[in-house]
Amino acid sequence: MAQTHSTDANIYFVPHSSKWPFVGSIALFTTMIGVASWLNETGWGKWVFFAGALMMIATLFMWFGDVIRESVSGNYNKQVDVSFRMGMVWFIFSEVMFFAAFFGALFYARQFALPWLGGNGDGVMTNDLLWQGFSNAWPSNGPGSIGGHFQTIPAWGLPLINTLILLTSGVTITIAHHALKAGERGKLLFWLGATVLLGCTFLYFQAEEYIHAYHELNLTLGSGIYGSTFFMLTGFHGAHVTLGTIMLAIIWLRCARGHFDKDNHFGFEAVAWYWHFVDVVWLGLFLFVYVL
Template sequence: MSGQNESPYYFVPNPSRHPVTASIGVFVMLGSLGLWINDVDWAPYTLFAGLLWLLFVLWHWFGDAISESETGMYGKRVDQSYRWSMSWFIFSEVMFFGAFFGALFYAREIAMHQLGSLDFKLIWPDFSAVWPNEGPAQLAGHFKRMVPWPVPTINTALLLTSGATLTVSHHALRDNHRKKAIVWLAATVALGFCFLIMQASEYIHAYNELNLTLASGVYGSTFFLLTGFHGFHVFLGGTMLTVVLVRLIRGHFTAEHHFAFEGAAWYWHFVDVVWLGLYVVVYWL
């Protein structure tokens, strides 16, 4: 970023092959997924190949963006566009999770009480409008609900701690203390990795000991969709922070110019906030 003052008003990159090559990978993945659903034997292999190709393209695409940034091609206008883009991306993620929280609210507060009303007693006389619910026909069998202790509470502590360590790392970078920033950012990544391990153990416990699966009625489907997608976002945020950590170790970023760090930090704090909502709504209520 040493050439910031000499950079153009707005950097316009040269024509790139990356959008076309990325679209090929996405096309192969989606086509293979459709074939896999229709029981084509070789479809899983082409799906995996398309995914590998997409990751390969993204590796080089982001590498070009990093190279442009480090050689001083990005001015203030580009920095502003990145900030707006990240803000809108996080907003879209808020709407994404809002849809799932809305589905959970509808199932618990509206649909369940309607099924338990007098109008439906002739159809399902034994139905009880109590959450969690096994459904009018109990097709998935009896299961036990998830409780907030110990794994969800431990995971809450892990994510809250990771938010604190990330903030310490960010302030260290702003104060030009690179080694301190590296140590605390590495601690953040480690805490996120521990969260994923704990969540995997929770899923194994749910399937093997609680008989709680994705097919366990609306409770099972909303539980695994909400927590599963959140776990994926933890993985995605951890990947972002790992890339930032590697760049920090390589000497990238300055105290004034480090939006990649800030963007990843925004995303991680968003993931923390979503988990707090999940912890209260899914495990306690």
């Protein structure tokens, strides 16, 4: 059962044991097994992925419900609020490191691996012995031309539109935050709803971009180093936008039910922090993946 630990005048809420981390780990493992199998064209991979995804959605729904009930029952005090803020800061830091690994892979491929294979610098012998005639150029699917000829997506089409959409969503959620602190619930719901709509619009355009890339440009996850880095970076970012949009929708429902006030609304702030992080990552993607 839930309990409180008391030290002098300070009371800290300790939640009861929860089964959701265990269930969530099984759901996530199932989902990733499905993804890996699907990408390797295993017949059952797609169905395992959908089963894991449904398990994950159900787990999050139940887990979020437990946390929301703890919050509205008044169990969270200032000490708990500080713990939540520290936890969210470390979570976002871990996400920064996650994307840094993929940006690092892109940087290494462009600045070191391809120049060496093309005979530049220390790669003269590599080029002479293994890949004579290969010249360093970006974008590239490598000296083996893995996946065949492909075309890239122009930066000033859908990627620019999606950039403007995410930048606008950063403004709308900031307006919603100010409205919450001012106690203007109608304004809060309008601008937060606009943020959810902009997130959905971004995902729609990204899906259109992927369909165009696969069916008309022959740009796929198997298009060598360019295809793999392109889809890993933009795909994981899209997954984060999806999660962020779901969280924004949940926060909208909570705001509509009056769960937050101007002094106690860390749930809103946490999602806003996450959304701003997603915006910043996309700016890096737009610059280093699409433009340069």
